[in-house]
Amino acid sequence: MIFPIARFPTRAPIPTLRGASVRLKSLLPLLVLGPSAQELRQVLHDTGADDIVFPIDMAARIGVDLRSAISGAAVGVGTGRPVPILYAPVILQLQDATEVYRWRAVVGFTSGTLRFPLFGIAGGLEYFESRINFVRSEIMLTAQASLPVTTDAVP
Amino acid sequence: MDANEFIRNCSEHTAEELAPYEEQHVAWSEDGKTILAHGATLAELYQEIDRKALKQYVIGFIPSADLSYFGGGTL
Numbered sequence: 001m002i003f004p005i006a007r008f009p010t011r012a013p014i015p016t017l018r019g020a021s022v023r024l025k026s027l028l029p030l031l032v033l034g035p036s037a038q039e040l041r042q043v044l045h046d047t048g049a050d051d052i053v054f055p056i057d058m059a060a061r062i063g064v065d066l067r068s069a070i071s072g073a074a075v076g077v078g079t080g081r082p083v084p085i086l087y088a089p090v091i092l093q094l095q096d097a098t099e100v101y102r103w104r105a106v107v108g109f110t111s112g113t114l115r116f117p118l119f120g121i122a123g124g125l126e127y128f129e130s131r132i133n134f135v136r137s138e139i140m141l142t143a144q145a146s147l148p149v150t151t152d153a154v155p
Numbered sequence: 156m157d158a159n160e161f162i163r164n165c166s167e168h169t170a171e172e173l174a175p176y177e178e179q180h181v182a183w184s185e186d187g188k189t190i191l192a193h194g195a196t197l198a199e200l201y202q203e204i205d206r207k208a209l210k211q212y213v214i215g216f217i218p219s220a221d222l223s224y225f226g227g228g229t230l
Binding site: 077097 | 157158159161162163165166168169170173183185196198201212213214215216217218220221223224225
């Protein structure tokens, strides 16, 4: 799969980008299927994130019951103290113009502030060869044999 | 939905167009040409989506045009 890298304009020239006024963000449109609904979200391709993480408000929206979820804690840049994270199974789907991949994953839901959900390693990037080319402005993901594909619509 | 078209169209918006939505959660149209709903929090965005009875959309976030982000989604 090949995705363009998203571009966000800035108001002022960016010194570290030699005066350019566009920020590049490695966002992917990820379909998340829960027990009662699905949601299409922009998620951040993040090799620094251990897990796939969504905001906790999304869980109820797609019917994920977190009452019996395994709990943990997570930290990130700017979080200071660890924030709670609850893990639950969902089905994920990525597709570009020519390929579609749907697989099962256990993901985290957190009450910590998230601007973009994180498409991290466990349950996500671990199953793909991933290349980001900022010169060509492309994200290339190649599914590996380990991807736990499914055709199911409900986790 | 054509994911690549969505990303390309989202990227075409100017800073002026996105200014009203900076640091807000948004619901994009599936072609990325329009912001259908927005909210300061995800809960507020969901309320707006429901109020407008939207069915087809992509949830995203509009970063500030003035801020540099350290990384990750959590700040």
